[in-house]
Amino acid sequence: MTRTTTEEEKTKASAGSARRALAGRLSWGLADQAASSVSNFAVGIYVARSLGVTAFGVFSLAWVTYGVVLNVSRGLATDPLMVRFSAVPEASWRRAVARCSGTALGVGLALGAASLVLGLAVGGSIGPAFACLGIVLPGLLLQDSWRFAFFAAGAGRKAFVNDIVWCVALIPALVVAAHVGGVPAFVLAWGGSAAVAAAYGCFQSGIRPRLTGARVWLREHRDLGTRYLLENVSNSGGSQLRAYGLGVIVGVGAVGVVRGAELLLGPFMAVLMGLSLVTVAEAARVLRRAPHRLGRFCLLLGGGQAVAALLWGGALLLVPDRAGELMLGDVWSSAAQLIVPVTLGVAGAGLGTGAAAGLRALGAARLSLRSQLFASACYVGGGLGGAAAGGTVGSAWGVAAATVTGSAVWWLHLRYALREHQHNPTPEARTT
Numbered sequence: 144m145t146r147t148t149t150e151e152e153k154t155k156a157s158a159g160s161a162r163r164a165l166a167g168r169l170s171w172g173l174a175d176q177a178a179s180s181v182s183n184f185a186v187g188i189y190v191a192r193s194l195g196v197t198a199f200g201v202f203s204l205a206w207v208t209y210g211v212v213l214n215v216s217r218g219l220a221t222d223p224l225m226v227r228f229s230a231v232p233e234a235s236w237r238r239a240v241a242r243c244s245g246t247a248l249g250v251g252l253a254l255g256a257a258s259l260v261l262g263l264a265v266g267g268s269i270g271p272a273f274a275c276l277g278i279v280l281p282g283l284l285l286q287d288s289w290r291f292a293f294f295a296a297g298a299g300r301k302a303f304v305n306d307i308v309w310c311v312a313l314i315p316a317l318v319v320a321a322h323v324g325g326v327p328a329f330v331l332a333w334g335g336s337a338a339v340a341a342a343y344g345c346f347q348s349g350i351r352p353r354l355t356g357a358r359v360w361l362r363e364h365r366d367l368g369t370r371y372l373l374e375n376v377s378n379s380g381g382s383q384l385r386a387y388g389l390g391v392i393v394g395v396g397a398v399g400v401v402r403g404a405e406l407l408l409g410p411f412m413a414v415l416m417g418l419s420l421v422t423v424a425e426a427a428r429v430l431r432r433a434p435h436r437l438g439r440f441c442l443l444l445g446g447g448q449a450v451a452a453l454l455w456g457g458a459l460l461l462v463p464d465r466a467g468e469l470m471l472g473d474v475w476s477s478a479a480q481l482i483v484p485v486t487l488g489v490a491g492a493g494l495g496t497g498a499a500a501g502l503r504a505l506g507a508a509r510l511s512l513r514s515q516l517f518a519s520a521c522y523v524g525g526g527l528g529g530a531a532a533g534g535t536v537g538s539a540w541g542v543a544a545a546t547v548t549g550s551a552v553w554w555l556h557l558r559y560a561l562r563e564h565q566h567n568p569t570p571e572a573r574t575t
Contacts, residue, residue: 182310187406189317190329191399192472198268199474200390200399202326205272207383209283212254214375216284220246221291222371222423223364226506229295229424240292240348242356247288249357251281268326275327279334285352286337289344294424301347308343312336370508374515381519385526389538392527397535403471403478404485404539407459408452422496426504437501438561445497445550449490456486477535484539488546495550498557505564510556518549 191199220243228239255277262274286309293302316332345351361368390398422444429440459482467475495518502511522545529541 179306182306182313184406185310185313186317186329186333187402188470189321190326191403191406191474192470193321193324194326194329195472196396196399196474196477198326198399199402200395200397201269201272202329203398203402204269204386204390204395205276205326205330206402207386208258208273209276209280211376211380211383212250212258212280213284213287214378215254215372216247216250216287217291218372218375219250219361219368220244221288222375222503223360223367224291225295225423226367226427226503227364229427230297233296236292236296237350239360240295241350241353242360243292244285244288244350244352245354246357246360247284248281248352249354251284255280271325271327272330275330276334279331279338282338282341283334286341286344288352289341289348292348297424305340305344305347309337309340312339367506367508370512374508374512377516377519381522381526384523385538385542388523388527389530389535392530393534393538397530397538399474400477400535401481401485401539403474404481406471407478407482408455408485408489422500423503426500430504434564437504438557441497441501441557443497444500445494448493448496452486452490452493456482456489459486480536481539484536484543488539488543491543491546491550495546495553498550498553501557502553502560505560507556507560507563510560514549514553514556517552518545521545521549 190202194202224239224243228236231239257277258280259274259277262270262272262277264270265273286305289305290302293299293305313333313336316336317329320328320332386398386401389401426437426440429437462479464475464479467479471478499511499514502514522542525541525543525545526538527541529537529539531537533540
């Protein structure tokens with residue numbers, strides 16, 4: 144009897160310790176996302192107030208283009224790292240991170256050069272912004288890779304500190320940019336401060352990115368990398384196509400209005416963009432230790448985000464116009480009309496990311512890619528169809544409907560993947 148009691152106490156203590164560890168990792172993830180959200184929100188608000196609707200639209204086009212490049216880097220470099228090198232021995236993690244960060248840096252250099260050349264060729268009001276984006280892309284992508292690397296190792300505190308360094312460096316950079324004026328100055332300030340944090344990441348980890356290791360990394364993880372690349376690019380590419388199409392159908396100012404409305408949902412947009420920093424690694428841990436709990440974990444994750452987004456959107460509806468104008472300046476009056484549809488869209492996306500984390504943890508890249516392609520097609524169709532029918536407001540409602548539909552498909556595919564895993568518990572990561 145005593146022996147049984149002792150064993151039960153040990154089991155309870157072990158479970159309690161695991162829950163505390165999970166809470167600690169998630170807390171650092173939330174703290175890191177809060178820091179990232181603050182920097183993104185600050186840049187957007189500062190640019191919107193300093194430059195006005197049209198120039199803010201140009202900055203937003205550069206921003207969504209960065210989102211595409213970021214997702215190329217994540218698909219090829221950091222997504223495979225999170226799936227295959229979360230909670231592994233330190234020696235394996237260090238070798239993987241050296242090659243992974245080198246891959247991210249290589250993507251930044253290659254696509255940065257392309258953006259620089261394109262910007263110089265285009266000229267006009269848009270070209271200089273894209274040329275400056277090309278200059279800062281290597282630092283932006285390297286900084287992002289450190290965040291993923293630290294969370295894969297369960298060291299979320301280091302990722303949080305790295306983002307704080309970015310925030311601190313951003314303050315004087317924005318002051319200088321405001322003095323100089325123009326979209327290019329703000330792009331350089333935003334990306335240059337990220338490069339400071341990227342350099343600090345090398346000091347934090349004690350690892351130097353290995354550009355020469357990028358080829359080995361891409362070859363060893365091409366089964367995941369190729370599909371995650373297509374999945375990520377279809378996601379961010381959908382946003383870019385919608386932004387470009389909205390600019391053509393309605394005008395560049397409409398792009399700034401949509402971006403302004405999204406800034407109001409900034410905390411949740413930042414969480415969605417960087418969700419896999421925490422949740423894929425945690426979902427992978429749940430899968431290894433208690434596979435039968437993965438579905439519930441994903442539901443709590445997605446449902447919690449959706450409810451939080453709805454509550455935040457409801458609070459935004461109560462913001463007085465004077466306070467809104469203090470935040471967004473001239474952008475507020477138009478952006479306020481989009482709060483309801485943008486909130487519904489973010490809530491739908493939040494619900495879907497719970498299922499996406501589960502599919503990533505299962506290594507079900509085929510099903511994950513299929514879900515993302517469908518969701519992206521709905522997003523572009525809803526956004527542009529809505530723009531043609533009802534302008535900026537119509538585009539926002541079209542995106543909201545498309546996001547909720549896409550979320551349903553994510554969950555249907557996760558349900559199928561969980562059933563397959565029950566019959567075949569071998570991870571799908573290297574076979575799909």
